[in-house]
Amino acid sequence: MTHAQELAKIFFEFSSRDAMRGIPFKPRAYELASESMTALGDDVETTWKKDGIPGLKKLPGIGQHIAEKIDEYFRTGKITEYLKMKKEFPVDIWGLSRIEGLGPKHILDLYTHLRVQTVDDLKRQLTSHKIQTIPRWGKKSEQKLFKQLQLSESATGRHLLGEILPTAESIVTALKKIPGVQQCVVAGSIRRRQETVGDIDLIATSSHPERVMDAFVNLPLVETVHEKGKTRSSVRLKIGIDADLRVVPNAVFGATLQYFTGDKRHNVLLRERALAKGFTLNEYGLFRLAKHGSATIKRVAGALVTCKTENDIYKHLGMDTPPPELRVGSDELEAAQKRQLPDLLPYGSVRGDLQVQTSWTDGNASIEEMAVAAKKSGLSYIAITDHTKSLAFLNGLDEKRLAKQQQEITTLNKKLKWFTIFSGTECDILKDGSLDLSNAALAKLDWVGVSIHSHFNLSRTEQTKRIITAISNPYVDCLFHPTCRLIGKREPIDIDLDDILAAAKKYHVALEIDCFPDRSDLNDLHVRAAIKAGVMLVIDTDAHAPEHFAFVPLGEAIARRGWATTANILNTKTAAQLKTFLAKKKAHTVG
Numbered sequence: 119m120t121h122a123q124e125l126a127k128i129f130f131e132f133s134s135r136d137a138m139r140g141i142p143f144k145p146r147a148y149e150l151a152s153e154s155m156t157a158l159g160d161d162v163e164t165t166w167k168k169d170g171i172p173g174l175k176k177l178p179g180i181g182q183h184i185a186e187k188i189d190e191y192f193r194t195g196k197i198t199e200y201l202k203m204k205k206e207f208p209v210d211i212w213g214l215s216r217i218e219g220l221g222p223k224h225i226l227d228l229y230t231h232l233r234v235q236t237v238d239d240l241k242r243q244l245t246s247h248k249i250q251t252i253p254r255w256g257k258k259s260e261q262k263l264f265k266q267l268q269l270s271e272s273a274t275g276r277h278l279l280g281e282i283l284p285t286a287e288s289i290v291t292a293l294k295k296i297p298g299v300q301q302c303v304v305a306g307s308i309r310r311r312q313e314t315v316g317d318i319d320l321i322a323t324s325s326h327p328e329r330v331m332d333a334f335v336n337l338p339l340v341e342t343v344h345e346k347g348k349t350r351s352s353v354r355l356k357i358g359i360d361a362d363l364r365v366v367p368n369a370v371f372g373a374t375l376q377y378f379t380g381d382k383r384h385n386v387l388l389r390e391r392a393l394a395k396g397f398t399l400n401e402y403g404l405f406r407l408a409k410h411g412s413a414t415i416k417r418v419a420g421a422l423v424t425c426k427t428e429n430d431i432y433k434h435l436g437m438d439t440p441p442p443e444l445r446v447g448s449d450e451l452e453a454a455q456k457r458q459l460p461d462l463l464p465y466g467s468v469r470g471d472l473q474v475q476t477s478w479t480d481g482n483a484s485i486e487e488m489a490v491a492a493k494k495s496g497l498s499y500i501a502i503t504d505h506t507k508s509l510a511f512l513n514g515l516d517e518k519r520l521a522k523q524q525q526e527i528t529t530l531n532k533k534l535k536w537f538t539i540f541s542g543t544e545c546d547i548l549k550d551g552s553l554d555l556s557n558a559a560l561a562k563l564d565w566v567g568v569s570i571h572s573h574f575n576l577s578r579t580e581q582t583k584r585i586i587t588a589i590s591n592p593y594v595d596c597l598f599h600p601t602c603r604l605i606g607k608r609e610p611i612d613i614d615l616d617d618i619l620a621a622a623k624k625y626h627v628a629l630e631i632d633c634f635p636d637r638s639d640l641n642d643l644h645v646r647a648a649i650k651a652g653v654m655l656v657i658d659t660d661a662h663a664p665e666h667f668a669f670v671p672l673g674e675a676i677a678r679r680g681w682a683t684t685a686n687i688l689n690t691k692t693a694a695q696l697k698t699f700l701a702k703k704k705a706h707t708v709g
């Protein structure tokens with residue numbers, strides 16, 4: 119664990135402890151501090167070294183009290199209050215809380231009644247069916263917990279792309295600085311921008327491989343070295359993922375990159391096509407088969423045809439180069455051969471973010487702070503979409519507070535001439551499909567998103583009907599995080615996507631690609647289906663903090679994996695174009 123990760127854990131456990139004790143407000147402050155530690159990483163320590171407590175207090179989510187704790191941690195290597203708490207309550211709150219649905223009160227119950235301290239203890243108690251003996255828990259809770267535990271276990275070993283990508287990119291930057299390095303890139307599932315990744319695959323070319331390997335295994339991020347060789351090294355990083363580096367001569371870079379980008383199915387299909395054309399393909403290059411055409415085809419490599427660039431390889435096989443995001447072994451090679459690959463949405467195309475939460479509800483920054491951060495990230499507009507009143511635990515807005523918020527937005531739009539803030543909502547969809555705000559309130563907003571935050575377990579028929587009812591409301595512009603899945607934590611809700619797509623088209627409602635790393639919702643397959651159905655898409659970060667705008671490229675990657683072009687994504691429009699579009703839509707549906 120890095121220092122920042124350890125602090126994140128400590129503050130999270132403080133937050134849970136206070137929640138167990140029923141202390142209001144304080145848990146939220148610790149929770150924000152915990153999230154802030156994760157987001158800031160090494161910056162926390164750098165800031166403390168430079169400016170001490172006053173510097174820390176300027177960081178998001180950190181006040182005097184928490185700054186003092188961080189100061190104590192860096193000065194003494196421990197936090198006294200934390201040690202005391204661990205003595206009184208020796209429970210791995212952090213580990214247990216990774217299991218979705220297991221809140222502080224549950225963890226307290228588990229310890230009080232069954233002395234559960236760790237995830238392993240919990241497993242034992244589940245296997246011996248002791249959980250159902252806890253007062254007020256019962257058989258159903260036990261079964262549910264069992265399922266959630268399995269879900270969280272099946273997720274270990276894979277990591278969210280959004281959590282790994284910044285690290286992978288920082289390694290590339292570090293390796294590129296080593297003298298003699300010509301090229302260095304990420305390959306594998308990260309280059310394909312898969313939503314979860316198993317490890318970090320890196321490829322470099324250099325005239326001095328041993329220098330690159332020395333530098334690689336000595337990176338400060340490295341925890342242990344599994345293997346160090348001349349052409350391949352493998353390490354375990356402190357963040358708990360392996361990284362493999364291959365160093366090859368510059369001349370074969372294309373072939374190596376193609377091979378290690380995968381995915382495996384794509385490569386198998388490509389090799390089949392190569393064989394059919396009298397070639398063989400491997401990580402060293404494309405070769406002409408020695409005896410192609412005779413009755414006994416001997417698959418022996420003959421003359422090297424090419425290995426320099428990926429484009430050369432695909433070109434010699436008679437096709438365009440599929441962008442890495444499309445390499446999944448489905449129909450991309452067919453499209454590449456027919457020269458019908460889509461003109462994918464370029465990274466950086468999204469101009470505005472249409473799902474943003476603020477400190478009016480569960481975000482950690484003001485509207486203005488979010489606008490400034492969005493602008494810094496290269497965006498030119500945002501829609502403020504705070505939660506609504508049925509989510510009381512998130513301080514959701516009722517009609518009155520929403521109207522007050524709109525006034526603030528009007529004032530800010532006058533002040534911030536370089537930016538546009540749309541007034542909006544993430545209006546909760548209630549169990550019967552009705553909405554959590556009155557139509558009169560919705561009518562006054564620029565942008566109405568709706569989404570589900572409860573009753574995740576309805577039958578497919580009920581759930582589908584519920585969503586269609588919600589989006590048939592003439593004021594609704596977008597369905598946010600449509601499947602509600604959380605990777606490794608919560609299964610998607612059961613819906614008939616085709617029916618929902620048909621309704622979205624009918625009611626002129628866009629569907630969201632939520633960039634938040636554990637959501638990634640819709641996924642690539644859904645995106646492709648939506649495009650086929652003629653439904654418009656929106657790429658949103660679901661930001662709850664200023665640093666979350668950095669998630670935009672993750673959503674753009676999902677769109678690309680779903681074969682989206684610029685025309686498929688509503689928020690590639692300028693603010694002015696979007697205004698016109700929404701006005702037309704409203705005229706059409708509201709009449």
Ligand code: DGT
Binds near residue numbers: 312379382385
């Ligand atoms: P991951 O790491 O599980 O997220 O997925 P990948 O695709 O990064 O898989 P990985 O790291 O095992 O290997 C990277 C690429 O190298 C993979 O996409 C294709 C290529 N590759 C690795 N092993 C094999 C193999 O046994 N056969 C073939 N055809 N390709 C392989």
Ligand code: CA
Binds near residue numbers: 306307308
């Ligand atoms: Ca990999």
Ligand code: CA
Binds near residue numbers: 306317318319362
């Ligand atoms: Ca690998």
Ligand code: ZN
Binds near residue numbers: 569598599
């Ligand atoms: Zn939400």
